[in-house]
Amino acid sequence: MSTLMPFVVAVEPEDLQLLNKVVKAGRDAExxxxxxxxxxxGIRFLRGKALSQARSEIRQEFNRLRERGTLAGTRDLVVAxxxxxxxxxxxxxxxxxxxxxxxxxxxxxRVGTGPRHYDHGxxxxxxxxxxxxxxxxxLGDRLVRACHWTSAPAVEALWEWQTRWGDGPEVKMRxxxxxxxxxxxxxxxxxxxxxxxxxxxxxxxxxxxxxxxxTGDVIRASVKRALR
Numbered sequence: 001m002s003t004l005m006p007f008v009v010a011v012e013p014e015d016l017q018l019l020n021k022v023v024k025a026g027r028d029a030e031x032x033x034x035x036x037x038x039x040x041x042g043i044r045f046l047r048g049k050a051l052s053q054a055r056s057e058i059r060q061e062f063n064r065l066r067e068r069g070t071l072a073g074t075r076d077l078v079v080a081x082x083x084x085x086x087x088x089x090x091x092x093x094x095x096x097x098x099x100x101x102x103x104x105x106x107x108x109x110r111v112g113t114g115p116r117h118y119d120h121g122x123x124x125x126x127x128x129x130x131x132x133x134x135x136x137x138x139l140g141d142r143l144v145r146a147c148h149w150t151s152a153p154a155v156e157a158l159w160e161w162q163t164r165w166g167d168g169p170e171v172k173m174r175x176x177x178x179x180x181x182x183x184x185x186x187x188x189x190x191x192x193x194x195x196x197x198x199x200x201x202x203x204x205x206x207x208x209x210x211x212x213x214x215t216g217d218v219i220r221a222s223v224k225r226a227l228r
Contacts, residue, residue: 004076005140009219010127018227019075019131027073034062076134082222083139087146090218096145103148133219147213154211161205 038044041054065071069081087093135143 003137004134005137006132006134007140007215007219009131009133009216011129011131011220011223012126013129015223015227016129016131019078019223022226023073023075023078026078030071030073033071034058037061078226079133079219079222080135080139082225083135083143083218085225086218086222087143092146092150094142094146096149099145099148143215143218147215147218151212154208158205158208161208165201
């Protein structure tokens, strides 16, 4: 059995509820298939070696249909099938090189993937649900590589933007508030330092952020595919 790679993805609670219904329908289809397969092979009339052989054949066919995506009675199977379709749709099929170890081990969010990456602040985000899912290791690794290298040019440009303009007043104000700085000092920290010189600079940053693709983006889109 192939190893699995775990992910935990923020999703819309409604999507998670609907996905659970899709998974249940898939599980019911698997139970029905197994019942029909056992009936077709006359399992109830078999004994000994013949019974063992029939069960083995059913199990092999069941696993084969799961691998093909014909049967999908778990969340992992449903999402994995649609992750592959979503990567193909986005033109992210590779091949991609391995993610550099020094970058894969970096803590925190990747630049460009903060709360505004999802068009909402953390307090009003629509992605309040948490969905654990496990993908086959080969697919999970392909997903990580695809997201990293597809986003790499935008991430590099965002680092250059950050170097030139800094965090900006909004981020500085939040940091000052978290550190407990007095309001006057917080305002001074927010509005001192370099500022983007034109609306075009702000627009450029927003456009670059939109080009950053995360594993969560792809998995959320895959969930949407499963619900169609």
